[in-house]
Amino acid sequence: MKKLQITQQMVREGVVAVLRGETPEEVVEMAKQSIAGGIKVIEVTMTVPFALRAIEQLAKEYSSSAPADSDKYAIIGVGTALDPETARAAILSGAEFVVGPSLNPATVTLCNRYRIPVLPGCMTIQEIQHALELGVDIVKLFPGNLFSPAMIKAVKGPLPQANIMPTGGVSLSNLGEWIKAGAVAVGIGSDLTSEAVKTGDYSLVAKKAAQYIEAYKAAKA
Template identity: 35%
Template sequence: MEKIINKIKKHKIISIIRINESSQIESIVGSLYKGGIRVVEVTLNTPNAFEAIKKIRKIYPDMIVGAGTVLDEMSAKLAIDSGASFLLSPILDKKTIELANRYNILIVPGVLTPTEALTAYNYGARMIKIFPARSLSPSYISDLKGPLPQLDIMAVGGISLENAEEFLSKGCSSLGIGGSIVNNYDIEKRNFLAIENKAKEFVEIAKK
């Protein structure tokens, strides 16, 4: 688990793949890879998500591949069995955290308030996900870390080229980015170069 945490914090950008159908998954991930992305998350509400996770791991063994929208123990176990190296959830569920920790798999539960954040930490979460971040100012992160400096925070939801740098500067160790990199419009148009170029822009921000 420590290795995965360190790699996420090194790369800082997690590209979230939430799409209507997964037939183009190789082209999508290929574009992300060319753009410098090395950490991806396939949401479990993407069709054939478990197969997509297996495929990405096989084609790009040096990428960190996680599962997102993990809502319960059952989906967490299926994701782990499919090869997911980390799990992201939009919610806080104690049993799901316990299961992930049992298998030494990083789980990043979704929280919003200071109470939820500390509860997740006390449940054993090594990293938490502030979601939806678009509802908050980036300063919320530094405000939260003031009394709770032990929190390792990923911001997800509404992260864009306009606010990514500020979220990082205010104390986020990583950012989960969805439609600002991978969206159904570009996929339907087969505009994979756009995905590659957007990935490059976020990777450059992370390097600053």
């Protein structure tokens, strides 16, 4: 049931913060600010040096089982998981979902074994169909900036059962278009954190996160 619950929570929240940084401490601060701003789904990418430290620290402080209105409520996951070894290490560190840049069948099998939601990156109908056959519940359309929201309608012609989350290139200006086109959620990357990194003021992450949540709610309404 936990896999189903996490998947439903991710869809309900609708916005995933995809966090990259130079240190685990920096990413933890980004995550805290994102959560404070209203983005409750946090993806710590494995490109972060010692990323598992950040996942472990965040998993100890936040929980998907906490009340949704609690300041301790968040869903912590791992991104850029290239293989099942990485996925398993992240799961043992507390990751509750796994995201990859591409479709790696062995990673999907590993996540299914431990009942962990897995969101592989796909670009083609063939890859999306393969992901569905492997038991994937949500497919990450990546890189999203290579497509327009019309891609979702095109995919859902032959594959209406596919749940799609675009990541890469999603911004405040086009988030609404993606949601209205049928995206079940969106992944937000550098646009969320770039200004904060440039200025050193990480409170800007919380402000940008709040803007994304506002845009998401407006699109859903």
